[in-house]
Structure formats: structure tokens, C-alpha cells
Amino acid sequence: xxxxxxxxxxxxCLSILPLLFLFSLACGEKTTEAEYYDTSFFAMDTYxxxxxxxxxxEGQPLPKDLLQQASKEGEDTVYAIEKxxxxxxxAGEVYALNQNIDLMANxxxxxxxxxxxxxxxxxQTGGAFDPTLGALVRLWNVTGGGPVPPDDAxxxxxxxxxxxxxxxxxxxxxxSDAKTNLDLGGIGKGFAAQELLQNxxxxxxxxxxxxxxxxxxxxxxxxxxxxFKIGVRDPDAADSVVGYLYLTGGFVSVxxxxxxxxxxxxxxxxxxxxxxxxxxxxxxxxxxxxxSPNGACADxxxxxxxxxxxxxxxxxxxxxxxxxxAVFLTDDxxxxxxxxxxxxxxxxxxxxxxxxxxxxxxxxx
Ligand code: ADP
Ligand code: MG
Numbered sequence: 001x002x003x004x005x006x007x008x009x010x011x012x013c014l015s016i017l018p019l020l021f022l023f024s025l026a027c028g029e030k031t032t033e034a035e036y037y038d039t040s041f042f043a044m045d046t047y048x049x050x051x052x053x054x055x056x057x058e059g060q061p062l063p064k065d066l067l068q069q070a071s072k073e074g075e076d077t078v079y080a081i082e083k084x085x086x087x088x089x090x091a092g093e094v095y096a097l098n099q100n101i102d103l104m105a106n107x108x109x110x111x112x113x114x115x116x117x118x119x120x121x122x123x124q125t126g127g128a129f130d131p132t133l134g135a136l137v138r139l140w141n142v143t144g145g146g147p148v149p150p151d152d153a154x155x156x157x158x159x160x161x162x163x164x165x166x167x168x169x170x171x172x173x174x175x176s177d178a179k180t181n182l183d184l185g186g187i188g189k190g191f192a193a194q195e196l197l198q199n200x201x202x203x204x205x206x207x208x209x210x211x212x213x214x215x216x217x218x219x220x221x222x223x224x225x226x227x228f229k230i231g232v233r234d235p236d237a238a239d240s241v242v243g244y245l246y247l248t249g250g251f252v253s254v255x256x257x258x259x260x261x262x263x264x265x266x267x268x269x270x271x272x273x274x275x276x277x278x279x280x281x282x283x284x285x286x287x288x289x290x291x292s293p294n295g296a297c298a299d300x301x302x303x304x305x306x307x308x309x310x311x312x313x314x315x316x317x318x319x320x321x322x323x324x325x326a327v328f329l330t331d332d333x334x335x336x337x338x339x340x341x342x343x344x345x346x347x348x349x350x351x352x353x354x355x356x357x358x359x360x361x362x363x364x365x
Contacts, residue, residue, distance in 0.1 A: 035223060036208070037067040041075055044082045044189055046213035050074050052200060053207035055223055062206075070203035074196050074210075081195060084110040085188045087134055087181070097173060098134055098181040104173040114296070115168060118187050121300040122163055124322060128312075129304035130275035132161045134181025140280075142271040146262040154278040161275065186272075190253050190299020193217040197251075197295065214254040214302075217295055218247050232327055234353060235286040242335060242351035243327065251295040255302040256287030256329075272306050283309030284330050291346075292324040301326070310336055329354055 037052040052067050084107075086092030093111045097104050107115075118131035135157045139149045165180035166173060184191075189212040196210045197217045207220025209228060218228040227248050231241035235258045245252055257280075261270035274281040288305040292298035301324050305313040310328050317326065317338045327347065328336040335354040341347040349356045 037071065039071040039075065041078075043075075043078045044086075044192060044212060046189065047211075048078060048213075049209075049211045050196065050200070051209040051211075052205045053220060053222070056206055057221075059223060062204075066204065070200055070205055073203065074199055077195055077199055078192050078212075081110055081114075081188070081192045084108045085114055085184045085191070087137075087183050087185070094134075094182050094184060097175075100178045102175055102178055106171055107173055112168065112171070112173075114184055114187065114191050115166075115173065115182070117191065117296045118184055118300065119163055119168070121187070121297060121304070121322075124320065125301070125304035125308075125316070127163070127275055128307040129186060129300045130161065130163075131182055131184055131187065132163060132165060132180055133273055133275060134183035135160055135179065136273055136278055137183045137185065137271075138181070140269070140271075140273065142260050142262060142269060142280075146264055146269060148264050148269060158275075158278045186255075186303035187296050187300045189213050189215040190251060191296040193251055193299075194295030214256075214259065215251065215295065215299055216253075217251040219249055221248075232287075232289045234351065235329060236353070240351075242329060242354045243347055243349040245289070245291060245327075245341075246346055246348070247291070250291055250293045251298040252289055252291050253295075253298040253302040254287055254289045255306045258286070272303055274307050281307045281309075283307060283312075284332070285309055286329045286331050288313070288329075289327040290324055291326070292322070294323075297322060297324060314338070 035054055037054050038049060040047060040049045050071055052070060054062055054067065056062060083091060084093045087094040087098055089095055093107055122129050122131055139153060139157050160177050160179040165177040166175050166182065193210050193212050193215045194217065197219050200208055201219055207222050210217045216230055227246040230245045230247060230252050232243050232245065232254065234240045234242050235256050255272055257268060257270040259271065261268050270280045272281050273279065283306065285306055288302050290298050290302040290305060292301060305326055308316060310330060313326065313328060325338045325340040327341065330336065333354055335349060335351065335356045337347060
């Protein structure tokens, strides 16, 4: 896994295959290839695809230069967001903030807005989503293949995490602990998906779809009148789905233990960290797919719900004012839905591997 995952060719294959699969589902039955103007590129550590509807409400083709221009602007938007939010690119703003500094004056509007959104969602999730885990993410080095860090190093790193260590002060980011590092990896792609969709709608694109890794956004009405059909993949089989979400709009983000991980002594260490223990979250889940009308929210919540697990996640769903729905897949083979997906036609189960629990059977009820 370690060596293969590092090889660019395999990375390309691993990223493209699930993507194509997802798209073939996302098109719906009657939609033809010709109705979309597609652009794909690599950014934010993943393959990104923009699918722009090519016909207007009367079925007339849109001008090619409008589609080209909107796609190009979308691509540029993603590069700008990547530059602002990257913790690994030395040219990135978060990389600069993560140096041993006390203050960053005049961060870009993009960074300020992403940090404000991330902090808000962190507070609302009681810290399950924590954008200040930068040093811990680096210590674990999951994408680089580990190894498992010593326990005392984990505890020492946790001392420097927490929302209280970084403040937004007007147009300045102030660190009260110079060692605190941001990592917006759990929200960046959803944040970018949100911006992209807004841009495409503003550019006059009537309907379409954007996909950034495990984050998908859809908008507008397709000419065939059908909803967008999004497959939720089986954690153990990239080519099969456990069910479908039927969407008229909004964003779906998936967080799973199969996305990025390494193995040591037969145990899997994945990339979603529990901010309390400092270890990969062991909440009894394989994955969470989260829908929300807001892209950053869908992304941050898929991560947060994964950390919370089913019981805390469902309690959070009941009490939160955030608008979202979720599909939980547990490591003992159950599929659990939030209320808005039960009996509403928004979700269709399609799996033998995961047993859809009756709402009465769901833990925490
Ligand atoms: P993806 O890798 O597809 O973006 P997620 O959206 O679930 O998956 O985000 C996981 C990433 O977020 C990790 O790779 C890490 O950079 C960061 N992260 C890990 N744990 C947390 C957490 N508890 N809160 C916020 N961000 C986290
Ligand atoms: Mg996420």
C-alpha cells in the first residue's frame, strides 16, 4: 500500500476509477454524454471534474466560449483556493501561518473566509471537527505511510491544538501559541466545491456537477427532469455501491477509513483523527456520507460525524441547527440513515453487505 500509493501512475488510476464510476451514476439514465461540457484537472491533491450543462432551459445549445470561459474560471478558482489553504505547499498561506510565527497580517479573503467557516463548524461540532490539528496530521504522516508515532509525542502535540490558540482579529490571524498549526484538509475541498458551484451559476450555466475527490456538488435542473443520482461506495469495493442519493441540489461529502491509511502490525491507521485522543478515530464506522446545502458544511460534517460515531452523530443531528443528512456505515455491517433520508425517496439502499437498520433499531434512539 505504502509504495503503491506513492507511485504517480497508481495514484492516477486510484483517483480516476472511482470518479468515472461515480459520474456514470451521477448522470442518471436518460442523460447523454453530449449534454455536458467536461473539464478535468488535478489540484488539492485529487482529481477534479467540472461537468457543465450545455443546453439552456429551451434545449438550445449554449455558446462554446461561455462554457470554456466558465470552466477556465472554475479551474482558476480552485488553484487560488489551493494556494490559500495548502499546508504542504511552501507557497501556500496556511504553510506560512504554520511556521513558528505569532501573527499573519492581511491573509487573503479566501483564507479568512475558510478559517471563519472552519472555526464556526468546529464550535458547532463540539470540536469533533478541529482545524487546528496541523501538527498532529504531520506527526502521523498517514499519506506518507506512518509510522505510528510514540504516545508521548502525540500527547505533546495535542497540547498545541485547540480553537483557543488562533484568533481572527479583523484582517489578522493571531496565534497565542506559535506552535499551533492549521490543517484545512477536512473542509478545503468542500469549501472549493461551494465556491465553484456559485461561480458556475453566476456565469449562467443552467445545471451541472462538480467533483473534488469525495466531494460532489450538483445544481440546476437537468433537461431530462431527473434528479442527480449519486452512488455511495462500498468501503471495501471501489466498484460497488451500498446505495444512491437522489439530489436536486447541494453537496455530498464522504469520509472513510479506506481513503488514506497505512497498516502497521496488521492494524489500520487512517487519516481521520480524534482530536481528544490524538489517534485515528475508533468510532465503529467505516464511512459517513453527508449531504448539506453548503459544501464546506458537508465536508466538515462528514469528518466530524466520522469522529462522533453513530450514537453521538444521531444526537448531534437531532440537536444541531445545521442543515444536513447522513448515511453511516458501521464496522459491524450496518447502514444507518438520518431521518430526512428515511421514506423520503432521497436515498435508495442497494447492498447485501450492509444491513439497513429500521429506525427503531438504530443505536441512540
Ligand atoms: P479527505 O481526505 O477526502 O479530505 P476528510 O474530508 O474526511 O477526507 O478529511 C480528512 C482530512 O482532514 C485529514 O487528511 C486531515 O488533513 C484532516 N483531519 C483529520 N482529522 C480531522 C478532524 N478531526 N477535524 C478536522 N480535520 C481533520
Ligand atoms: Mg471532510
